[in-house]
Amino acid sequence: MTDTKFTELQEMRSAALIISKYFEIPTPLLFSPSLSEKLGAEVWLKCEFSNPIGAFKLRGGLNLISALADKNCSHVVTASTGNHGQSIAYAARLFQIAATIFVPENANPDKADSIKRFGAEIKYVGDNFDSCRSAAIEYSRELNARYIHPANEREILSGVGTAALEVLEAGGQLKDADVVIVPVGGGSGVCGWILARDELSSPTKIWATQSAQASAAYESWISGKLVTSPNLTTSEGLSTGDGYSLTQEIMRNGLDDFILADDSEINDAVAIMLETQHVLLEPAGAAALAAAIKAKENIKSKRVVLVCSGSNISRAQLKNIID
Amino acid sequence: MTDTKFTELQEMRSAALIISKYFEIPTPLLFSPSLSEKLGAEVWLKCEFSNPIGAFKLRGGLNLISALADKNCSHVVTASTGNHGQSIAYAARLFQIAATIFVPENANPDKADSIKRFGAEIKYVGDNFDSCRSAAIEYSRELNARYIHPANEREILSGVGTAALEVLEAGGQLKDADVVIVPVGGGSGVCGWILARDELSSPTKIWATQSAQASAAYESWISGKLVTSPNLTTSEGLSTGDGYSLTQEIMRNGLDDFILADDSEINDAVAIMLETQHVLLEPAGAAALAAAIKAKENIKSKRVVLVCSGSNISRAQLKNIID
Numbered sequence: 001m002t003d004t005k006f007t008e009l010q011e012m013r014s015a016a017l018i019i020s021k022y023f024e025i026p027t028p029l030l031f032s033p034s035l036s037e038k039l040g041a042e043v044w045l046k047c048e049f050s051n052p053i054g055a056f057k058l059r060g061g062l063n064l065i066s067a068l069a070d071k072n073c074s075h076v077v078t079a080s081t082g083n084h085g086q087s088i089a090y091a092a093r094l095f096q097i098a099a100t101i102f103v104p105e106n107a108n109p110d111k112a113d114s115i116k117r118f119g120a121e122i123k124y125v126g127d128n129f130d131s132c133r134s135a136a137i138e139y140s141r142e143l144n145a146r147y148i149h150p151a152n153e154r155e156i157l158s159g160v161g162t163a164a165l166e167v168l169e170a171g172g173q174l175k176d177a178d179v180v181i182v183p184v185g186g187g188s189g190v191c192g193w194i195l196a197r198d199e200l201s202s203p204t205k206i207w208a209t210q211s212a213q214a215s216a217a218y219e220s221w222i223s224g225k226l227v228t229s230p231n232l233t234t235s236e237g238l239s240t241g242d243g244y245s246l247t248q249e250i251m252r253n254g255l256d257d258f259i260l261a262d263d264s265e266i267n268d269a270v271a272i273m274l275e276t277q278h279v280l281l282e283p284a285g286a287a288a289l290a291a292a293i294k295a296k297e298n299i300k301s302k303r304v305v306l307v308c309s310g311s312n313i314s315r316a317q318l319k320n321i322i323d
Numbered sequence: 324m325t326d327t328k329f330t331e332l333q334e335m336r337s338a339a340l341i342i343s344k345y346f347e348i349p350t351p352l353l354f355s356p357s358l359s360e361k362l363g364a365e366v367w368l369k370c371e372f373s374n375p376i377g378a379f380k381l382r383g384g385l386n387l388i389s390a391l392a393d394k395n396c397s398h399v400v401t402a403s404t405g406n407h408g409q410s411i412a413y414a415a416r417l418f419q420i421a422a423t424i425f426v427p428e429n430a431n432p433d434k435a436d437s438i439k440r441f442g443a444e445i446k447y448v449g450d451n452f453d454s455c456r457s458a459a460i461e462y463s464r465e466l467n468a469r470y471i472h473p474a475n476e477r478e479i480l481s482g483v484g485t486a487a488l489e490v491l492e493a494g495g496q497l498k499d500a501d502v503v504i505v506p507v508g509g510g511s512g513v514c515g516w517i518l519a520r521d522e523l524s525s526p527t528k529i530w531a532t533q534s535a536q537a538s539a540a541y542e543s544w545i546s547g548k549l550v551t552s553p554n555l556t557t558s559e560g561l562s563t564g565d566g567y568s569l570t571q572e573i574m575r576n577g578l579d580d581f582i583l584a585d586d587s588e589i590n591d592a593v594a595i596m597l598e599t600q601h602v603l604l605e606p607a608g609a610a611a612l613a614a615a616i617k618a619k620e621n622i623k624s625k626r627v628v629l630v631c632s633g634s635n636i637s638r639a640q641l642k643n644i645i646d
Contacts, residue, residue, distance in 0.1 A: 024351050024496070028373045031346070033413075033440060050351045050370065054601045090356075110598065117356060173347070274641070275433065278377045278634040280603035311601040318597070319645050322638065 009199045011158040012165050015063040019162055022062055022094065023051040026166035029173040029305070034276035035289070039296055042303045044174055045277070048163055048310065049285060053086040053114065055237075055310035056160060056189055061087030062094075063159030068146060069095040075145035078102070079136035081129050081185075081236040082111025083284075083310050084150045089120035100139065102132040108236055108282075108314050128231050130241045151186030152246040161192030167305060168202045177204045178302040181259075183287035183309050184208045184217045185240045187247030193307070194254035205256040209291035211238045212260040220248045221258055234263050237284025237310055261290035269293065270313070270321050282313040332522045334481040335488050338386040342485055345385055345417065346374040349489035352496040352628070357599035362615055364622045367497055368600070369630045371486060372608060376409040376437065378560075378633035379483060379512055384410030385417075386482030391469060392418040398468035401425070402459035404452050404508075404559040405434025406607075406633050407473045412443035423468070425459040427451050431559055431605075431637050451554050453564045474509030475569040484515030490628060491525045500527050501625040504582075506610035506632050507531045507540045508561045510570030516630070517577035528579040532614035534561045535583040543571045544581055557586050560607025560633055584613035592616065593636070593644050605636040 019025055028047040035043040048056035065088065068076065075098040078088050085101035092099035099120040103112055104127055115122050125135040133150075140147035150156075167173045167180070180197075182190040190208045197204055210218050211233035219227040220243025231241035261269075266283045269290035273279050288306035292299060313321075342348055351370040358366040371379035388411065391399065398421040401411050408424035415422035422443040426435055427450055438445050448458040456473075463470035473479075490496045490503070503520075505513040513531045520527055533541050534556035542550040543566025554564035574581075584592075592609035595616075596602050611629035615622060636644075 023354070024349075026347075028347050028351060028370075030373060031375045033375055034437070037440060047351075047373065049601070050353060050373070052354045052356055110601070114357070117360060274603065275638055278372070278433070278603055278605075278636060280597065280601055282601075313601060315598055315645065322642050322645060 012161045012196060015059070015155070015159045016162040016165065018066050019059050019062050019159065023058065025162065026173060027051070027163065029167060032277050038276065039292055039299060041299045041301060043292070044177070044303070044305045045279065046163060046167060046305050046307045048308055049281065053083070053090050054312045055083035055086065056163060057083045057087035058090060059162050060156035060159035060188060061091040064148065064153055064155035065091035065095050065097060067155045069097060073097060073146050075100070075143060076148050077136050077140035077143070077145045078148040078150065079129065079133040080150065081239050082108045083237055083312060086111055086114045086118065088148060089115045089118035093119045100145070102136040102139070104128050104132050108312065110314050111312050128241070129239045130231060151188040151244045156188050157191050157195060160189050161196040164193040164196030168197055168200050168204055174303065174305060175202065176303065177305045179205045179207055179299060180305040180307060181207045181209055181288040181291050182307045183238060183284050184210045185238045185284070186244050187217050187251060189307065189309060190255065191247045191250040194250055198254055206254065207257040207259060207291065208251065208255055209259045209261055209287045211235050211266060211287070212262045214239055214241065215260055216241050216243050217248070218258050218260055219243070221251050221255060224252060235266050235283035235287065237282055238287060259291040259295055261287060261294055265290045265294065267321050279308065280311050280313065281308050282310050283317065285310040335484045335519060338382070338478070338482045339485040339488065341389045342382050342385050342482065346381065348485065349496060350374065350486065352490060355600050358612070361599065362619055362622060364624060365626045366615070367500070367626070367628045368602065369486060369490060369628050371630060371632050372604065372634035376406070376413050377635045378406035378409065379486060380406045380410035381413060382485050383479030383482035383511060384414040387471065387476055387478035388414035388418050388420060390478045392420060396420055396469050398423070398466060399471050400459050400463035400466070400468045401471040401473065402452065402456040403473065404562050405431045406560055406635060409434055409437045409441065411471060412438045412441035416442045423462065425455040425462070427455050431635065433637050434635050451564070452562045453554060474511040474567045479511050480514050480518060483512050484519040487516040487519030491520055491523050491527055497626065497628060498525065499626065500628045502528045502530055502622060503628040503630065504530045504532055504611040504614050505630045506561060506607050507533045508563045508607065509567050510540050510574060512630065512632060513578065514570045514573040517573055521577055529577065530580040530582060530614065531574065531578055532582045532584055532610045534558050534589060534610070535585050537562055537564065538583055539564050539566050540571070541581050541583055542566070544574050544578060547575060558589050558606035558610065560605055561610060582614040582618055584610060584617055588613045588617065590644050602631065603634050603636065604631050605633050606640065608633040
C-alpha cells in the first residue's frame with residue numbers, strides 16, 4: 001500500500017455507517033430517459049444533492065468531524081466557497097464543536113445563510129476561495145484550532161468515497177457503469193471515486209470535469225506538477241486556483257480522462273437539467289452534464305453516471321440562467 | 324374487511340417488490356433545516372419526484388400495468404393532465420402494452436413531450452382534465468381497450484401506498500411522524516397514505532391539501548357526497564372538477580384534515596422550496612408546503628412530512644414564479 005492509496009474499503013465502510021445516521025444513503029441513482037435520448041447513451045444521475053445541505057460534501061464533513069470529536073477537538077476552522085463550509089458547520093453542530101468558516105466576500109448568499117443557520121461563525125475575506133483559505137490558516141494558528149483542508153484530508157476522502165461504493169460495489173446501484181463523470185474543484189469528490197473504484201478493482205472509468213475558467217486541477221493533472229492558474233469561474237463550487245498535493249497524486253495514478261467545459265456550457269447544462277429532467281442543480285452540480293455533452297461521441301451507447309454534486313443555486317444565478 | 328379497506332399490507336408489499344425493479348425505493352426522506360426553522364416544526368420532505376418520470380404516480384402505474392400485463396392486456400387508454408399519463412406511458416412501454424393518453428389541449432408541454440418520448444399515442448382534447456376524461460372513456464369503448472381511471476383503481480392505490488409504508492412502518496424512515504400532508508387531485512396519493520397508515524395502526528395524522536381554485540375533493544369530503552365543482556387551478560397536477568367514489572370513501576373514513584391553499588400560495592411555496600431548500604417542484608408538488616405554511620400554528624414543534632409529489636414544472640411556469 002502506497003502513501004496515497006491509504007483509503008481502504010474498510011475506512012469507507014466505517015464512514016458509511018457514520019453517514020447513515022445523519023441522512024439517508026444510498027442517495028438515489030436515477031435513470032434519465034430524456035438525457036439518455038439526448039446523448040445516445042444510458043444516462044444515470046447520482047443525486048448527491050439529496051441530503052440536508054444539498055451537496056455531496058456532507059459525506060466527508062460528517063466523517064471527518066466525527067473523527068475529530070473522538071479526539072476531543074473543540075474548534076475547527078476552514079475556508080469554503082459554500083458547500084464545504086455548510087458541511088463542516090452542519091457536522092460540527094451535530095458533534096458540538098465550534099466552527100469558523102471563511103468565505104469570499106461575494107459568496108453565494110444562500111450558502112452563507114445556511115452556514116450561519118447551522119450555528120457556525122462566518123468570516124468574509126477577499127474575493128475568491130484562495131484568499132480566504134490563507135486567512136483561515138492564519139486564524140486557526142492564532143486560536144490553536146484545527147484547520148480543515150478542503151481536500152487534503154483522509155477522512156474527507158473516505159467520506160465522499162462512500163458515494164462511489166454505493167454505485168460500484170457488488171450489489172451496488174450500477175456496478176457495471178462504463179464511465180462516471182465527476183465535477184472537480186479541489187478534487188476530493190473525484191478522488192473518492194478513484195479510490196473506491198481501485199479498491200473494488202472495478203473496470204469503470206472515472207472522468208473529471210472542471211471549468212475552463214478555473215482549470216488548476218486540470219493543468220496540474222496534465223503537467224504532473226502542482227500548478228497555480230487563474231480562478232475566474234462563476235461556478236463557485238468549482239472555484240480553485242491551485243492544484244492540491246494529495247488529490248493530484250491520486251488523480252495522477254487513477255483518473256482516466258479530464259474534460260474542461262466553459263462556464264457558459266455549464267450554465268447551459270443547468271438549464272437542460274431543469275427543462276428535461278426537472279432537477280435543480282447549481283452550476284458545479286451540472287458540470288458533469290456539460291462534460292457529457294462535450295464528450296458525446298465518446299460516451300455513445302455507454303452506461304454513464306453523472307455525479308450531480310450539489311443543488312445550492314442562488315435565486316440570482318437561477319434567474320440569470322432561465323432568462 | 325369492507326369494500327374500501329381492501330388494500331392490504333400484503334398488496335402494498337407486493338407492489339413494492341414490483342416497483343423496486345424499476346426505480347430505487349425508498350425514495351429519500353430529507354430533513355429540511357431551513358423549512359424547520361421557518362415553520363417552527365421538524366420538517367421532512369418525502370421526495371416522491373425521485374424517479375425516472377419525476378412524479379409519485381409511477382408507483383401506481385407500474386403496479387397496475389404489471390397486473391394488466393399478467394392478464395394479457397394489449398392496449399390501455401387513460402386521461403391525464405400529465406403525470407398519470409407519463410406514469411402509464413412509461414410502465415406500458417416496459418411491459419410492451421400499447422398506451423393512448425388523452426391530455427388537455429393546454430397540457431404542460433414537458434409532460435406531453437415525455438408521454439410521446441415513452442412511445443405512447445397522445446391525443447389532445449378539450450381545455451381541462453374533465454373533458455379529456457370523457458373522450459378517453461369513449462375511445463377505450465370503441466377500441467375495446469382497457470380504460471384506466473386516474474384514481475379508482477385498486478392497484479394504483481396499493482402502488483402509491485408504498486411511499487407511506489416506507490415512512491410509517493416499523494423500521495421505516497420516520498414511523499413516529501405526527502402529520503403527513505399530501506397534495507390531492509383525484510386523491511389516489513392521499514388514499515395510499517390513509518390505507519397504509521390504517522393497516523399499520525399508526526397514530527400519524529394524514530392531512531390533504533388542494534387548490535382553492537379546484538376544490539371538488541375538498542367539497543366532496545366536507546359534504547359527504549360526490550360534488551362537481553369549478554376546476555380553475557393553474558396547478559395542473561391538482562386539476563379535477565369531480566370527487567371520485569372510491570377515493571372519497573377512503574378519505575371520509577380516514578382523512579384527519581383538509582387544507583385549501585390558493586394557487587398564489589402554492590406558487591409561493593414553489594419559490595420558497597427553490598430558495599430555501601433548493602428543491603425543484605411543480606406547483607402540485609409544493610402544495611403540501613403551502614398547506615403547512617397556512618397551518619403553521621397547528622404544526623408547531625411537530626414532526627411533519629411534506630409529500631413532494633412531483634417536479635415536472637415547465638420553463639414558463641418556473642420563469643413566471645421566479646419573476
